[in-house]
Amino acid sequence: xxxxxxxxxxxxxxxxxxxxxxxxxxxxxxxxxxxxxxxxxxxxxxxxxxxxxxxxxxxxxxxxxxxxxxxxxxxxxxxxxxxxxxxxxxxxxxxxxxxxxxxxxxxxxxxxx
Amino acid sequence: xxxxxxxxxxxxxxxxxxxxxxxxxxxxxxxxxxxxxxxxxxxxxxxxxxxxxxxxxxxxxxxxxxxxxxxxxxxxxxxxxxxxxxxxxxxxxxxxxxxxxxxxxxxxxxxxxxx
Numbered sequence: 001x002x003x004x005x006x007x008x009x010x011x012x013x014x015x016x017x018x019x020x021x022x023x024x025x026x027x028x029x030x031x032x033x034x035x036x037x038x039x040x041x042x043x044x045x046x047x048x049x050x051x052x053x054x055x056x057x058x059x060x061x062x063x064x065x066x067x068x069x070x071x072x073x074x075x076x077x078x079x080x081x082x083x084x085x086x087x088x089x090x091x092x093x094x095x096x097x098x099x100x101x102x103x104x105x106x107x108x109x110x111x112x113x
Numbered sequence: 114x115x116x117x118x119x120x121x122x123x124x125x126x127x128x129x130x131x132x133x134x135x136x137x138x139x140x141x142x143x144x145x146x147x148x149x150x151x152x153x154x155x156x157x158x159x160x161x162x163x164x165x166x167x168x169x170x171x172x173x174x175x176x177x178x179x180x181x182x183x184x185x186x187x188x189x190x191x192x193x194x195x196x197x198x199x200x201x202x203x204x205x206x207x208x209x210x211x212x213x214x215x216x217x218x219x220x221x222x223x224x225x226x227x228x
Contacts, residue, residue: 009153034216043117043203043219044156090155099163100146100171101217105155 002027002093004074006104014112019063019078021107023091026072033074034092034101035065044090050074061085086111115139119204119220126194126227134189134223136204143209145187146171146217147179149200156203162187163209194227201225 007022025031032051036044048059055067065076074091088108092101120135138145143164148156158171162181176198178190187206191198201224205217 041222043221044205044217045219046216049216099144099169100158100161102158103148103156105153 002031002095002102004091004093004102004104006091006107008107009105010108010110012110012112013081015083016080019081019085019109021076021089021109023074023076023104024072025074025093027093027095029095032094033067035059035063035076036090036092038088038090081111083111085109117204117206117218117220119223121223122221123224126225128194128196128227130194131190131192132194134202136187136189136220137185138206139185140206140218141184142206143184144207145181146205147187147189148203148205149173150203151200159189196227199225199227
């Protein structure tokens with residue numbers, strides 16, 4: 001079975017500061033890993049995904065994540081936070097041929113002026 | 114291209130009432146899912162379907178039923194609403210598990226309150 005743990009249910013950063021949202025995964029098989037973002041009163045949108053190949057994955061809106069197998073981690077980063085980045089972020093994992101994604105509990109990102 | 118459409122967006126039910134949350138996708142996706150989202154709990158899978166006529170239970174199926182008579186539609190039914198079913202429900206779809214993309218497209222959600 002696959003699962004993810006997101007460290008920190010709430011993260012607050014200043015506008016222009018580095019964003020770091022942590023995600024560790026557990027998987028008995030090579031995983032697919034995802035980050036989704038949810039803006040208030042909306043559905044989830046894909047930020048980026050790791051399937052195979054390059055371990056540094058770039059996504060939309062300047063976000064990126066690095067797959068580190070030795071640390072079983074897939075942390076999400078952005079060099080400079082914008083006010084518009086305030087949202088809920090979900091890490092998710094599935095097996096490469098799995099039927100569904102298992103989501104973490106989410107991290108709420110607050111960006112302060 | 115409408116993507117995944119959910120109706121209704123909001124609904125208030127009394128305990129014991131029944132209702133159906135509708136989900137339609139126009140992307141010809143084989144796989145469809147129902148998740149519920151509760152504060153601080155992330156998303157939990159209720160039911161999923163790998164194609165018309167095929168459905169299976171997810172992590173939290175109790176109190177719900179689904180059907181998949183067509184590729185496009187995947188309704189979720191609550192037979193006897195309970196306060197524990199107060200939640201935000203998301204429908205999602207993707208082409209298939211082995212497509213390599215493995216990306217879910219989500220609807221905008223249906224907020225259900227049971228009083």
